[in-house]
Amino acid sequence: GEDVEQSLFLSVREGDSSVINCTYTDSSSTYLYWYKQEPGAGLQLLTYIFSNMDMKQDQRLTVLLNKKDKHLSLRIADTQTGDSAIYFCAERPGGGYNKLIFGAGTRLAVHP
Amino acid sequence: NAGVTQTPKFQVLKTGQSMTLQCAQDMNHNSMYWYRQDPGMGLRLIYYSASEGTTDKGEVPNGYNVSRLNKREFSLRLESAAPSQTSVYFCASSERDNEQFFGPGTRLTVL
Numbered sequence: 001g002e003d004v005e006q007s008l009f010l011s012v013r014e015g016d017s018s019v020i021n022c023t024y025t026d027s028s029s030t031y032l033y034w035y036k037q038e039p040g041a042g043l044q045l046l047t048y049i050f051s052n053m054d055m056k057q058d059q060r061l062t063v064l065l066n067k068k069d070k071h072l073s074l075r076i077a078d079t080q081t082g083d084s085a086i087y088f089c090a091e092r093p094g095g096g097y098n099k100l101i102f103g104a105g106t107r108l109a110v111h112p
Numbered sequence: 113n114a115g116v117t118q119t120p121k122f123q124v125l126k127t128g129q130s131m132t133l134q135c136a137q138d139m140n141h142n143s144m145y146w147y148r149q150d151p152g153m154g155l156r157l158i159y160y161s162a163s164e165g166t167t168d169k170g171e172v173p174n175g176y177n178v179s180r181l182n183k184r185e186f187s188l189r190l191e192s193a194a195p196s197q198t199s200v201y202f203c204a205s206s207e208r209d210n211e212q213f214f215g216p217g218t219r220l221t222v223l
Contacts, residue, residue, distance in 0.1 A: 004154065035214075042116070042202055042214035043155070088154060098143055098162075098206055099170075102154030 004103035006089050011109045018076040020106045022089030025070060029091040032065060033100070034074045037086045046074070046087075076108075084110045114138055116215035118203050124221045125193045133188040133218050135203030141213075143206045144186035145170075146178060148199040149217070155202060161186055193222045 003025045012018045024032070030051050035043040049056045049063045049072070056063045062075040076083055086105040093099060119134045137144065142163045147155040157170030161180040175197060177189045186205075190197060200219050204212040 008152070033211075040216075042216045043204075044214070045211050048211070090154075098210075098212065099157065099160075100155075100212065102156075104152055104154050 004089055004091055004101050006087075006103035006106045008104060009107050009109070011111065012079050014079060014081060014110055014112050016079055018074075018079045018083065018108055018110075020074045020076075020087050020089075020108065022072040022074075022103055023070055024072065024089070024091045024101070026091055026093045026101070027067075027070065028094035030094050031092040032063075032072050033088075033090040033092070034061075034063065034072075035088040035090060035102075037088065037105070039085075043088060079108075079110050081110045081112075084108055116203055116205055116213050118201075118215040118218050120218060121216070122219050124223065125190075126223050127194060129193050130189070130191050131193065131220075132190075133201055133203075133220075134185070135187065135215060136185045137203075137205040137213070138184065139205060139207075139213065140183070141205040141207050142183070144180065145204040145206075145212065146176075146186070146188045147202045147204065148172065149202060150199050158188065158201075193220075195222045198222045 006022045033048040034046045060077045064073045088105045089103040090100045116137045145160045146158040159178040161167045164183045200217045202217045203215040206212040
């Protein structure tokens with residue numbers, strides 16, 4: 001079946017790095033996504049990675065993909081209070097329509 | 113561009129009442145989606161529309177109906193609301209297999 005799992009909560013100090021982890025089950029997934037949700041808002045795409053890539057870097061964000069273990073991580077360097085939000089991992093299984101399977105979300109709290 | 117807009121932002125219903133959630137996008141996207149978000153769970157797909165004139169069930173369609181009114185608009189209807197439908201509802205759109213853009217959500221409470 002299709003399932004995406006994430007830890008529910010992460011607390012970091014401002015200026016430290018944050019690492020949010022995700023595991024997925026569908027080995028045919030073509031894309032994997034990280035979305036950010038701020039309080040009272042919709043989801044905003046942060047970054048994505050193709051399944052044939054190991055790593056993608058975009059400014060303070062680094063995505064690592066271990067396809068063998070079906071493990072995805074998002075690293076935020078120099079975490080700021082503005083990074084406090086819920087982060088959702090999502091996979092796009094292969095075939096069919098543009099269906100996304102979301103994890104439950106990781107709430108990132110950044111404290112001084 | 114406004115992106116994806118949803119109305120209303122908040123709604124309280126009594127059990128058995130009906131209502132329609134509205135969604136519109138101005139990005140000329142072919143595909144549109146309705147999700148619900150419940151505490152401690154990821155977003156779950158209710159219905160989607162791959163293109164104008166087509167709609168299909170997602171993961172949790174029971175208790176809902178949809179209409180793809182035109183390319184811009186995709187509405188979600190609750191014919192007889194139940195407390196289990198208390199949730200935050202998100203509409204999204206995409207150009208076929210590309211990134212999905214989300215609206216700000218509608219927070220619905222059914223008493």
